[in-house]
Amino acid sequence: MVDLCNRIIFDLFFCDVESYDQEPTTNTGHFSFLFVTFVDSFLFSTLDRAKVQVLLTTGDQSKKLSQEADLYPLHDNNNLPQININKNQRYQTMEGFGAGLSNSAASVIYHSPKRHEIMRQLFSPTDGIGVSYIRITMGGSDFQAVPPYTYNDIPNGQTDFQMNHFSIQKDREFFIPIIKEALSLNPSMKIVATP
Numbered sequence: 001m002v003d004l005c006n007r008i009i010f011d012l013f014f015c016d017v018e019s020y021d022q023e024p025t026t027n028t029g030h031f032s033f034l035f036v037t038f039v040d041s042f043l044f045s046t047l048d049r050a051k052v053q054v055l056l057t058t059g060d061q062s063k064k065l066s067q068e069a070d071l072y073p074l075h076d077n078n079n080l081p082q083i084n085i086n087k088n089q090r091y092q093t094m095e096g097f098g099a100g101l102s103n104s105a106a107s108v109i110y111h112s113p114k115r116h117e118i119m120r121q122l123f124s125p126t127d128g129i130g131v132s133y134i135r136i137t138m139g140g141s142d143f144q145a146v147p148p149y150t151y152n153d154i155p156n157g158q159t160d161f162q163m164n165h166f167s168i169q170k171d172r173e174f175f176i177p178i179i180k181e182a183l184s185l186n187p188s189m190k191i192v193a194t195p
Helices: 103-110 115-123 175-185
Strands: 007-013 032-039 051-058 098-101 133-137 190-194
Touching: 098 103, 098 175, 103 115, 103 175, 115 175, 133 175
Parallel strands: 098 133, 133 190
Antiparallel strands: 007 032, 032 051
16 A cells, blocks of 8 residues: 555636735636646555545636546556656655745735635645745845846936945835744745845
8 A cells, every 4th residue: 555645736727816905807717727646646555546626716706616427547447658657766855845925926815805714724734735945035026016126126227236225115014924824834934035
């Protein structure tokens, strides 16, 4: 019996990010959220009972986490590619699993009435999915809930090579509190900060 894990969660999502206080714009329908759970495939010495559960949200929101038909990838078709996992052969180690945390995402979570529940479900290793690695931008990002900014904003045409105006004040409103809360839920979480 393989004891590697009892569940693997794959998630792939593409979405238009709107600020929490804006009305949603018309969606072209090109983006969708797909959440697939590969359940119990490693509990059994034979994979005959493997099942993939599919929840689908479409960009036009005609489906929102809609339960789709279960998939049984190893049943009745031996021509499909198979993934074999040899737990005794290791090629590399994982630092963690996670996602990017944009200014917009932090704002939406921070201002949500379910903020603490969302954070627990995302970052808690015991009560959630245990996100253990996040990427953040230093200063404004491409997904902003506030006007664009840097850590050293000065008027056009001026320079500040000594960084006398350096400040993280704009991150203190909601971005830093979200990161602190994530770290309180998962103290071993790693953060990659990129400019």
